Amino acid sequence: MLALLLRDLRLATRAGGGFGLSLAFFLIVTVLVPFGVGPEGGTLAKIAPGILWVGALLACLLSLDRIFALDREDGSLDLLATAPIPMEGAVAVKALAHWLTTGLPLTLAAPVLGVLLNLPLPAFQPLLLSLLIGTPALSMIGTFGAALTVGLKRGGLLLSLLVLPLYIPTLIYGAEAARRGGEGLATATPLLMMAGITLGTIAILPFAAAAAIRVNLR
């Protein structure tokens, strides 16, 4: 399992691995927003939590179709299926590797980009917390979507259509936590709800994703 995690991390950071791509996309999206809505501080501060969350979510989406498609193309997925590690474990490890190379960097970059969007000072901590709690769910749900579409050629678009609706609850609670933080309200409720969603996806989706892969391997 550790070998699989290390391999995926190594592949992501090698040339063409896509590490940094999501991060650069996140940066560009958030920089584009002030150009679009105008540089007024008040407006930006109001929409900043939502923009940051939507940006992180779209950036996360970019690298999803690589999770299994590449392994399927070069035959690794067949070989992993006959290897001694259970497919459920392999799926969970791949989701973890995706989070470490996408979700975690996005989380760490978000406060910096928050400055660009004039995010209110009290909102920084809830934003960071909400991304830290919420992005694992994005990776796990995305891994499940990637498992569903692994048998399809050019399944990337279908993957986005499948996954984005499933991201809605995480997005609502995440942006809400940051918004409440900015207005000085208590943020515990949305954060706890989001933690529940994350834990639920981690508990259930590895099994669903492994089942989907087994069907797709036939």
Add this chain to the structure above:
Amino acid sequence: MLAVRDLAATRGGLRLIEGVSFDLLPGQALVLRGPNGIGKTTLLRTIAGLQPAAAGTVDLPPEGLAYAGHADGLKATLTVTENLTFWARIFGQSDIGNALEAMDLVQLADRPAQNLSAGQKRRLGLARLLVTGRRLWLLDEPTVSLDRASVALFATAVRAHLAAGGAALMATHIDLGLDDAGTLDLTPFRARFPAAGQGDGFDEAFA
């Protein structure tokens, strides 16, 4: 080591072959033959557990097999050593030196897999079998794109594997020169009514 009874295999909802039965004992090799499309790959994938059998049973020790399909499972940006070490660790092994030597890859050890020729990639894919430590090898066209010297190298590796009590089931059109390898021609097992496989119902349509 491997007992196949009355096995039927399907591909794309169509039953290709049925009624296949054979035994494979330690030290034995069995070569599957038959024209293209008869179902050699499908049979191997069914035995490997990658797809369910339409009928019949496959008995083999748990965690006993290593499968090598058409694709080698190599990552282009990883070096030969990194690729091989990864698979060795997945199978709980650590030593890859013997496998590198057996498939003549020592000189290429630090080369990224994307810079290898087709034959060299194939050799690396086959070296993967040696680091799995599994006793039953399922090989699907293992000698594709290998030159004569590499085929001999591979035959030597298979012989050593058999001598050590392993077994091999392979689909190949090339004579590897294995002395006591059995041959199973799949032509007589071609499914009679390929259009209407059993259990071809609702579940099958979504499978």
